[in-house]
Amino acid sequence: MKALPIAAAALGIAGMAALVGFFGFGEVLHSLAEIGTGGFAAICALHLLLTAVMGLAWRALLPGSKSWVAIWGRLVRDSSAELLPLSQVGGYVVGARAVAIVGVPGTVAAASTIVDVTLEFLAQLAYTALGLAWLIHLEPDTAAAGPLMLGLAVGIAAGAAFVLLQRRGYFLFDLIARALGQGWASKTAAGAAALHAALNEIYLRRGGVLLSFLLHFVCWIASAAEVWLALQLAGQPLPFATVVAIESLICAVRTAAFFVPNAVGVQEAAYVVLGATVGITPELALALSLLKRARDIALGLPTLAVWQAIESGRLLRRGGAGAQATAGEVASAPRD
Numbered sequence: 001m002k003a004l005p006i007a008a009a010a011l012g013i014a015g016m017a018a019l020v021g022f023f024g025f026g027e028v029l030h031s032l033a034e035i036g037t038g039g040f041a042a043i044c045a046l047h048l049l050l051t052a053v054m055g056l057a058w059r060a061l062l063p064g065s066k067s068w069v070a071i072w073g074r075l076v077r078d079s080s081a082e083l084l085p086l087s088q089v090g091g092y093v094v095g096a097r098a099v100a101i102v103g104v105p106g107t108v109a110a111a112s113t114i115v116d117v118t119l120e121f122l123a124q125l126a127y128t129a130l131g132l133a134w135l136i137h138l139e140p141d142t143a144a145a146g147p148l149m150l151g152l153a154v155g156i157a158a159g160a161a162f163v164l165l166q167r168r169g170y171f172l173f174d175l176i177a178r179a180l181g182q183g184w185a186s187k188t189a190a191g192a193a194a195l196h197a198a199l200n201e202i203y204l205r206r207g208g209v210l211l212s213f214l215l216h217f218v219c220w221i222a223s224a225a226e227v228w229l230a231l232q233l234a235g236q237p238l239p240f241a242t243v244v245a246i247e248s249l250i251c252a253v254r255t256a257a258f259f260v261p262n263a264v265g266v267q268e269a270a271y272v273v274l275g276a277t278v279g280i281t282p283e284l285a286l287a288l289s290l291l292k293r294a295r296d297i298a299l300g301l302p303t304l305a306v307w308q309a310i311e312s313g314r315l316l317r318r319g320g321a322g323a324q325a326t327a328g329e330v331a332s333a334p335r336d
């Protein structure tokens with residue numbers, strides 16, 4: 001890790017601890033207890049289902065691949081991004097690697113990851129616009145409307161530029177290939193030209209692109225069900241549309257804070273500030289954020305353990321094959 005992510009993560013952890021300490025550790029723990037282990041298990045199951053659907057959104061860009069490959073890659077991508085000291089881009093690299101080692105060509109893995117991330121971001125912009133419109137409907141005088149509208153406009157411009165870059169920016173594809181490849185893509189792809197061709201091929205399949213976008217948009221909206229359920233169990237229910245409004249804006253804040261590993265501290269502050277606009281107490285807001293982090297740990301640790309076992313097995317097999325080849329060369333060498 002570089003100095004900036006380390007410093008950002010340290011400040012985020014300190015900020016999260018300060019928020020919990022200020023509003024009371026006991027009160028936050030009480031809010032978590034209200035949700036209960038059964039509620040936590042239900043939230044984990046719902047999130048796992050949504051992850052599978054997001055994997056199918058990726059699968060729509062990979063004709064001929066099996067559904068479980070894309071779902072597995074999505075699990076590894078999200079687990080890496082949330083639990084490992086990586087940026088979001090690092091999570092994308094690990095996810096692409098996960099599908100590449102189970103049979104997807106390296107170029108296709110890289111190109112489909114780029115398109116899938118782009119479509120998910122565009123779907124998030126639509127989700128944020130929907131949430132912002134509903135928040136303004138609920139709170140017409142909210143001071144957050146101006147900055148959020150500006151951020152949404154910047155996001156739309158960035159999304160359009162990224163799509164244009166993929167379609168026309170051939171001269172940068174070599175850099176993208178190296179960034180995603182980390183050594184492995186360069187061995188399985190023909191470089192920038194192959195990546196460019198793979199991207200064009202994906203975008204020409206308009207049905208798959210549209211299906212992927214729609215699945216991502218549905219998943220963004222459905223993801224609010226986790227917090228809606230937690231609020232129901234905690235005894236502070238809110239209408240689902242209101243939860244969508246708050247969750248969409250919190251997700252937008254997390255995206256904007258991409259330079260902070262796992263948005264630690266940023267997510268907690270966003271829950272406290274935005275939750276207050278709809279009557280969520282700070283203690284419960286912090287409990288919701290910590291609940292999400294516990295969910296990521298519960299689902300991410302087993303995923304990363306399996307992924308590491310697969311990688312270790314490949315290294316061992318490669319090492320064994322190398323040792324056998326060396327032994328064969330020694331045995332066949334001429335003797336004096």
